[in-house]
Amino acid sequence: xxxxxxxxxxxxxxxxxxxxxxxxxxxxxxxxxxxxxxxxxxxxxxxxxxxxxxxxxxxxxxxxxxxxxxxxxxxxxxxxxxxxxxxxxxxxxxxxxxxxxxxxxxxxxxxxxxxxxxxxxxxxxxxxxxxxxxxxxxxxxxxxxxxxxxxxxxxxxxxxxxxxxxxxxxxxxxxxxxxxxxxxxxxxxxxxxxxxxxxxxxxxxxxxxxxxxxxxxxxxxxxxxxxxxxxxxxxxxxxxxxxxxxxxxxxxxxxxxxxxxxxxxxxxxxxxxxxxxxxxxxxxxxxxxxxxxxxxxxxxxxxxxxxxxxxxxxxxxxxxxxxxxxxxxxxxxxxxxxxxxxxxxxxxxxxxxxxxxxxxxxxxxxxxxxxxxxxx
Amino acid sequence: xxxxxxxxxxxxxxxxxxxxxxxxxxxxxxxxxxxxxxxxxxxxxxxxxxxxxxxxxxxxxxxxxxxxxxxxxxxxxxxxxxxxxxxxxxxxxxxxxxxxxxxxxxxxxxxxxxxxxxxxxxxxxxxxxxxxxxxxxxxxxxxxxxxxxxxxxxxxxxxxxxxxxxxxxxxxxxxxxxxxxxxxxxxxxxxxxxxxxxxxxxxxxxxxxxxxxxxxxxxxxxxxxxxxxxxxxxxxxxxxxxxxxxxxxxxxxxxxxxxxxxxxxxxxxxxxxxxxxxxxxxxxxxxxxxxxxxxxxxxxxxxxxxxxxxxxxxxxxxxxxxxxxxxxxxxxxxxxxxxxxxxxxxxxxxxxxxxxxxxxxxxxxxxxxxxxxxxx
Numbered sequence: 120x121x122x123x124x125x126x127x128x129x130x131x132x133x134x135x136x137x138x139x140x141x142x143x144x145x146x147x148x149x150x151x152x153x154x155x156x157x158x159x160x161x162x163x164x165x166x167x168x169x170x171x172x173x174x175x176x177x178x179x180x181x182x183x184x185x186x187x188x189x190x191x192x193x194x195x196x197x198x199x200x201x202x203x204x205x206x207x208x209x210x211x212x213x214x215x216x217x218x219x220x221x222x223x224x225x226x227x228x229x230x231x232x233x234x235x236x237x238x239x240x241x242x243x244x245x246x247x248x249x250x251x252x253x254x255x256x257x258x259x260x261x262x263x264x265x266x267x268x269x270x271x272x273x274x275x276x277x278x279x280x281x282x283x284x285x286x287x288x289x290x291x292x293x294x295x296x297x298x299x300x301x302x303x304x305x306x307x308x309x310x311x312x313x314x315x316x317x318x319x320x321x322x323x324x325x326x327x328x329x330x331x332x333x334x335x336x337x338x339x340x341x342x343x344x345x346x347x348x349x350x351x352x353x354x355x356x357x358x359x360x361x362x363x364x365x366x367x368x369x370x371x372x373x374x375x376x377x378x379x380x381x382x383x384x385x386x387x388x389x390x391x392x393x394x395x396x397x398x399x400x401x402x403x404x405x406x407x408x409x410x411x412x413x414x415x416x417x418x419x420x421x422x423x424x425x426x427x428x429x430x431x432x433x434x435x436x437x438x439x440x441x442x443x444x445x446x447x448x449x450x451x452x453x454x455x456x457x458x459x460x461x462x463x464x465x466x467x468x469x470x471x472x473x474x475x476x477x478x479x480x481x482x483x484x485x486x487x488x489x490x491x492x493x494x495x
Numbered sequence: 496x497x498x499x500x501x502x503x504x505x506x507x508x509x510x511x512x513x514x515x516x517x518x519x520x521x522x523x524x525x526x527x528x529x530x531x532x533x534x535x536x537x538x539x540x541x542x543x544x545x546x547x548x549x550x551x552x553x554x555x556x557x558x559x560x561x562x563x564x565x566x567x568x569x570x571x572x573x574x575x576x577x578x579x580x581x582x583x584x585x586x587x588x589x590x591x592x593x594x595x596x597x598x599x600x601x602x603x604x605x606x607x608x609x610x611x612x613x614x615x616x617x618x619x620x621x622x623x624x625x626x627x628x629x630x631x632x633x634x635x636x637x638x639x640x641x642x643x644x645x646x647x648x649x650x651x652x653x654x655x656x657x658x659x660x661x662x663x664x665x666x667x668x669x670x671x672x673x674x675x676x677x678x679x680x681x682x683x684x685x686x687x688x689x690x691x692x693x694x695x696x697x698x699x700x701x702x703x704x705x706x707x708x709x710x711x712x713x714x715x716x717x718x719x720x721x722x723x724x725x726x727x728x729x730x731x732x733x734x735x736x737x738x739x740x741x742x743x744x745x746x747x748x749x750x751x752x753x754x755x756x757x758x759x760x761x762x763x764x765x766x767x768x769x770x771x772x773x774x775x776x777x778x779x780x781x782x783x784x785x786x787x788x789x790x791x792x793x794x795x796x797x798x799x800x801x802x803x804x805x806x807x808x809x810x811x812x813x814x815x816x817x818x819x820x821x822x823x824x825x826x827x828x829x830x831x832x833x834x835x836x837x838x839x840x841x842x843x844x845x846x847x848x849x850x851x852x853x854x855x856x857x858x859x860x861x862x863x864x865x866x867x868x869x870x871x
Contacts, residue, residue, distance in 0.1 A: 165862070166818075166819060166860070166861050166862070169859070169862060186862070187818065187819045187861040187862060188817075188861050188862035188863055189862075190859075190861075190862030190863060190864065191861065191862035193862075194862065208819065209817075209818075209819050209861070210765075210819075211764050211765045211779040211815075211817050212764065212765075213762070213764050213781065213817075214839065214840065231767075231769065231770075232765070232767035232768070232769055232770060233767075234765055234766060234767050234839065235765055235767070238839065256821075265821060265824065265827065266777070266815050266821050266823070266824055267819075267821065268769075269769055269770035270770050272770070273769075273770025274770070276770075277770070296821075386589070388587050388588065388589050389586075389587045389588075389608070389610055389611055389614075390610060391607075391608035391609075391610050391611070392608070393607065393608055393644075393645055393649075394607075394608060394645035394646050394648070394649025394650070394652075394653070401642070403587040405589065409789070409855065413785070413857075416792070416822065439587075439642050441564075441585075441587050441589075442542075442563065442585075443542060443563045443584065443585050443586075443643075445632075445641060445642050445643065445672070446792065447642070448641065448642055451641065463590065463610065463614065464590065477858070478857060478858060478859050478860045478861070478862075479785065479857050479860055480857060480858050481789075481854060481855055481856060481857060481858070482853070482854060482856050482857070482858055482865045483545070483566075483854050484542070484854045484855055485542050485563040485564050485566075485567065485585070485854070486541070486542070486545060486562070486563060486564035486565070486566030486567035486569075486570065487564055487566060488566065489858045
């Protein structure tokens, strides 16, 4: 675990459950990605963690921002971001949100259908717009594919329509799915985008940008390929398909930037064999699926776990949250082992928990207060 | 739709998304259940909706309360409930929560394992305790079974141990699962509890209470049996298995009391055919799984939907929330039809949404503020 976080936990002994996140580690990851793919501009996906200390640090570093709502646009502006460093990256936007962002100076918007394009033409006239393509999310641990994106055929029509509607048909985007473990997913999507660039060029439309989305995986319980593995494949695919006429490249990392910078500290509320002889102990923590660990739905994201008893002999456990909800189980099928002497009142840390915990957290399910956050 | 809510919506035109809940309708449901099962005391499951106007009204009506946490105990006290009208009904409790509740005067606690029993003996000495049995949740639309409860054999040992530990072995509980459509689930569980009563009586332990849990279903999109169907079966099973020596009966309804009293009003953000010819329109609302509709996970709870275009010809839709999360889809496999002329900016009401929406709601996922609540 990150020594700065270890020291904070040891000295401050914060009440649990809480998120402790090292803002310097965020900066390190920003630099690492910038180094691995210097050709791309980084639009931090604010939804991963919109805390002001993170946004302010990224503003200082020159980052751009991918906002999912007017509220997120507003958080970026509050942190000092320039409106032209913000992309409104949600394909589903209220008219009031489009207007508010436009009035604040935001001029880049995504869309994936005719209806949204018309809203943009009416309420964000002249803005740069990019169309989100539907791509396969195979290989992603948190796939996104069904809800967003459109076909290449439809995107072609839409980009031509964007010009007709007085918008600036700026580029294309795709998202290969979050925590994507396969570099091939990017290669396939880049080939598709490049073909559409060529196709539209024949219609006199010169697109200038490819938004590669996010999805870069981080280390949870299992190793993942290093970032170079993805960026090398991406750059190779870009040069292969676009040749010397490389368009602007954007990336929208969220999890990659903040995930490994954070730790959730929780407390064991109960350890129980539940009157059975099958040996599976149930460990109940003071945080669960509704306290921020939403990505354990279907046991998708598998956090690495450290306990105050590490080093003792271990045995298989199921891990559940503190609520009366039967769905509030993090891991039951996935094989997790924890020390046999772990008991109520002791600490359990979930590593790599800097992304998507503070905002997924419920307002007060079963009366429990939202996760406390410490940015250090 | 409830005329009082209809009027409120028409006159106030509240910003969406919001929950509008008729507190008089809560009182009606409380009375209806009391009439259907007069032998049982009602412990309202606070987790279903802990809003003060609801708790205060139920206090006036003489309701007792099932609290899932110290925070919920505290909310009940704040609403004027007497501590002896509160059951701490979560089998997983922090020591600090047990202590706080005990100090506030709460003397009834559930448990389902030795470890929790020992915590209660140490921190809530002399309290009435009841053991939760594991029962089959077959037939429930929101099952609870895997995480809670213990076997009859283990419960027997635990109740005897409770006596040894200086606690008052008060009774047994079970929960057949939420939105349970089968009365048989209660009958089977009652038979199991009664057998254990008899068994423990032979050991000189006279239990006095059966907590029948909650689970009574409400009308969502589909009809459900009336409450009498369940209460008649319950009372018949109680008399069949306990004869004239009927123990105290407790019920813990949550959804049944508040569900039908509330409506979620939302706005259509986008309607899109998404560039495909398959005819499935996607309707994106300004509320989704992370804005309070958590029970649409796996499309389990299927709300009845009313729109401002009802009466127009309809077509099949998928329904999704406003966030950039691919998991934020309410209904894709379930067949829903909505008016073909429904468009962005128009209203969509989800009926029977008074339970489990305000608290499941995320603090700020994708930047969206929590659901606004109106109690009328």
